[in-house]
Amino acid sequence: MILTDEQRLDWLRLIRSENVGPRTFRALINQYGGAAAALDALPDLARRGGRLLLKVCSRTEAEKEMAAAARLGVRFIAMGESDYPKTLQAIDTAPPLIALRGNAAVLAKPSVAIVGSRNASASGLTFAERLARQLGEAGYVIVSGLARGIDTRAHKATLETGTVAVLAGGHDRIYPAQNEPLLQAILEQGGAVVSEMPMGWEPRGRDFPRRNRIVSGLSYGVVVVEAARRSGSLITARFALEQGREVFAVPGSPLDPRAEGTNDLIRDGATLCAGIEHVTSVLEPLVASGPRLDRSAEEPHYTLGSEELWDELDLPDIARAPVRPVMPEAGIDDEAEEGQADLITFLGPSPVAIDDLVRQSGLSIRSVQMALLELEIAGRLERHGGNAVSLLGS
Numbered sequence: 580m581i582l583t584d585e586q587r588l589d590w591l592r593l594i595r596s597e598n599v600g601p602r603t604f605r606a607l608i609n610q611y612g613g614a615a616a617a618l619d620a621l622p623d624l625a626r627r628g629g630r631l632l633l634k635v636c637s638r639t640e641a642e643k644e645m646a647a648a649a650r651l652g653v654r655f656i657a658m659g660e661s662d663y664p665k666t667l668q669a670i671d672t673a674p675p676l677i678a679l680r681g682n683a684a685v686l687a688k689p690s691v692a693i694v695g696s697r698n699a700s701a702s703g704l705t706f707a708e709r710l711a712r713q714l715g716e717a718g719y720v721i722v723s724g725l726a727r728g729i730d731t732r733a734h735k736a737t738l739e740t741g742t743v744a745v746l747a748g749g750h751d752r753i754y755p756a757q758n759e760p761l762l763q764a765i766l767e768q769g770g771a772v773v774s775e776m777p778m779g780w781e782p783r784g785r786d787f788p789r790r791n792r793i794v795s796g797l798s799y800g801v802v803v804v805e806a807a808r809r810s811g812s813l814i815t816a817r818f819a820l821e822q823g824r825e826v827f828a829v830p831g832s833p834l835d836p837r838a839e840g841t842n843d844l845i846r847d848g849a850t851l852c853a854g855i856e857h858v859t860s861v862l863e864p865l866v867a868s869g870p871r872l873d874r875s876a877e878e879p880h881y882t883l884g885s886e887e888l889w890d891e892l893d894l895p896d897i898a899r900a901p902v903r904p905v906m907p908e909a910g911i912d913d914e915a916e917e918g919q920a921d922l923i924t925f926l927g928p929s930p931v932a933i934d935d936l937v938r939q940s941g942l943s944i945r946s947v948q949m950a951l952l953e954l955e956i957a958g959r960l961e962r963h964g965g966n967a968v969s970l971l972g973s
Contacts, residue, residue, distance in 0.1 A: 628957025
């Protein structure tokens with residue numbers, strides 16, 4: 580698939596519109612057959628879902644972002660296009676568009692993520708550097724999040740063999756700022772930098788877990804070098820599990836808090852990693868067979884404490900519009916309106932599988948899908964792994 584310039588602009592407008600995240604994007608494309616038709620449908624979907632106002636990204640806003648991206652040498656790659664990474668495309672929450680800067684060819688090579696503590700120990704940094712360099716020499720691209728500590732050391736060790744940095748903010752908002760020279764070195768030596776966030780987006784706390792699912796999604800496996808309990812690196816490991824990727828953990832001293840998370844991972848079934856052979860022996864058969872689809876459709880959604888995956892993109896300049904029921908007008912699809920009203924009685928704060936909603940409500944799958952889409956665009960629905968949904972409070 581290759582998008583035309585007009586289609587790419589429509590894709591960008593749709594994913595930048597309020598309450599449209601990766602899952603919602605796919606549902607809209609499937610329902611309306613294309614981004615242009617979905618954009619036209621958004622205001623009415625929101626109204627029928629109980630939302631009076633919805634911010635739809637304008638053509639001018641999208642063109643402005645594309646121009647800003649082009650000035651930095653950033654281009655937008657759509658899911659399904661040849662340069663879009665196959666491993667990332669296999670996950671349930673794959674970004675419809677990734678903003679890519681650098682060498683796209685590096686994204687086609689088998690990748691391993693190396694993540695860990697920002698305040699890493701000297702031994703942790705040494706091991707991360709050695710492992711990253713050895714994996715690079717073995718033909719693997721190293722993926723990480725450009726953070727201080729372990730991420731930085733892993734990137735630096737593989738500048739010559741290939742590394743990919745995944746940003747939590749826009750390409751023009753590098754975090755931490757002290758790593759801007761490292762980012763430039765990655766680009767100059769044939770690596771790549773990836774983001775799904777808009778140009779000008781300053782990363783916030785909840786954007787880092789969102790970035791982490793891309794770090795794991797790009798990779799066949801994730802190596803956690805050091806991580807305290809409740810560390811962001813453990814979130815990356817949990818996403819890897821959910822996506823059907825391998826998780827490796829480097830053991831550490833029980834006296835070091837930075838080893839508590841990695842030791843817990845090993846106890847819970849992660850592969851112990853004390854050298855490159857522990858990684859390559861597991862990944863070589865997987866690389867030969869290609870990336871597996873994620874497990875979220877088959878296994879329960881992982882609870883990530885207070886740091887859940889933020890699937891929807893809430894633009895910072897949007898004030899939340901009031902949500903209240905709206906009476907149907909003449910000419911509106913009565914079946915869809917009734918379907919939504921009936922469906923709400925089966926929804927609550929606890930996730931329920933969509934298949935169960937169809938059975939319990941007695942509605943057609945088409946009516947259920949349309950009603951869920953309306954509620955989601957209105958900001959009243961949350962999607963979970965395992966094809967489950969729950970109702971948000973008004």
